[in-house]
Amino acid sequence: MPRATATRSDAGTGGTRSSVKGGRRTEQIARAAARLFQDLGYQNVSIDQIGAAVGLTGPAVYRHFKGKHDILVQALMSQVRLVDELAARADEGVTAQEQLDLFLAGLGDLTANGDEATLWRREQRHLEPAERDEFLADFATNRDRIAAKVMAAQPKVDERTAELLGFAVLAMYSNTPDIRGTLPSDRLIDIQSAVAAAIIGSKLPDHGPEAVTAPHTVHRRPAGRRERILEASAGLFDARGFYDVRIDDIAKASEMSVATLYQHVSGKTEVLRAILERGAEGLLYVTADALATADNPHQALDALIRTYIRQALGVHGRIMHILATDLLYLPDDEQAALRETQREYVAEWVDAICALDGDLSAADARALAQSAIGVITDVSQESRLRERPGIAEDLAILARAMVLPTGLVPQ
Known part of the structure; x- marks a missing residue:
């Protein structure tokens, strides 16, 4: 999950034309667009569809955004802010384990009750390179946040292992739309909570120099x-x-x-x-x-x-x-x-x-x-x-x- 940064927050809203009243409409458009992007794919969604989802015409959407790319950035920024708020609340926990539990519980609720919260995983490729780098850095920050709390709660876990565990937990929550199936939100939260705990509780071996690495794939030039x-x-x-x-x-x-x-x-x-x-x-x-x-x-x-x-x-x-x-x-x-x-x-x-x-x-x-x-x-x-x-x-x-x-x- 991404984490907000001041640099991108300033840059990402540059294409948004807002006022006090318009700011609310801007967020409404971004949320509706996020749902459409998640369900249909960014390239399959038109400005007219986004407008219709909030009771506007396509041209009226341009009063709030310069184009679809800016709407995507705004939608992703909204997700960033939500995860930032989760992290701040989780840090109010007394112990590292409590902070970790609060953060993961928040992620579970966020993704189970809004699949568009995982939009960034698929649609980040449509961002500009600098924007994409920022979002990937946010993912790494949250991976490291989980890893640090895992190491604090379980002192025997080393940094290398904790990095993999943190990545795996975030990847699992990022796959919520595929995991959901026909499950109601409450059951989905139960399952993902159990899976997250299973990941964090996994005992990974201390690989020595003889450990096998994944084969280096060579994409050869086919004859046909x-x-x-x-x-x-x-x-x-x-x-x-x-x-x-x-x-x-x-x-x-x-x-x-x-x-x-x-x-x-x-x-x-x-x-x-x-x-x-x-x-x-x-x-x-x-x-x-x-x-x-x-x-x-x-x-x-x-x-x-x-x-x-x-x-x-x-x-x-x-x-x-x-x-x-x-x-x-x-x-x-x-x-x-x-x-x-x-x-x-x-x-x-x-x-x-x-x-x-x-x-x-x-x-x-x-x-x-x-x-x-x-x-x-x-x-x-x-x-x-x-x-x-x-x-x-x-x-x-x-x-x-x-x-x-x-x-x-x-x-």
Whole structure:
């Protein structure tokens, strides 16, 4: 979660035209836009839609903002201020453990009762570089805030371990929209609270110099032209997002002309669909292979965890990131087909979790599975963490703790 800074606070409101009365309307527009951005994706939302959500025409919105980018910045700044307020209230706790509990309880309430509170995770790519750097710095500040309180409450936890634990907790709360499913807010809060406690209570090994690091992925140049297009596009979409990549960018990265590219694909949307289908179907394939040798639920869960970690840290890990950020930009029917493939995959996790804890409902197990999947995905995208010696084993320990948290009371 981001934390406010004076520098960006001053700069981020530069495009806002406000008065006392207009300031309230500005916040109303920003909140409505945040919900739309969360549900539909930033690039799928128009100024007219934002205006309609608050009873204004599109042109009337321009009385308060210069454009959609400024609305996004304002929406994210609102979230920053909320997290800042949470941190200030949490610091009123007497002990480090109490401060940590208060902060996490506040995050749980904020994300469970407003999914747009996690908007920054997906839409930060639409910020200007300096703005994005500020928000990433805010995330790091809050990660470090959690880490410091963990070390204060648990003196045996070292700084390196606490950094990973803090990142994992924030990543879990940032994945709330995927975790929620059909759960009511109260149950969601219970589950995420138990998962956060499980993360913080995980005992990670002290990796020595012999610990294995994640393999360094080399994105080779495929021999076939269509494969070259998909490989180049995956790299561009991962780095810049689907909407910010043009066909001529793909052609250049694929080392071919635009005319030649169109001989193999009909357009950018077809490329995105092919990449995501390959990732989703490929994950089902390798998972089925791993589960074929699992004799019991413990082995099945271990196979699911290790297979997903291997995929996330491997050459296809970026596809999981693209799936989380750009699926919304496919046509509705294609989104539905890919989401069904995702459900088929998560169902394997649900089956294994329920077999090991018969008191959990399928909805509970699904939320726990999504928590672990989200944290693994986010850690794998953070270069400082993925390059750590022993990161695969650390993620496996965290994932097991997250999907079978001891503090979760059955309903």
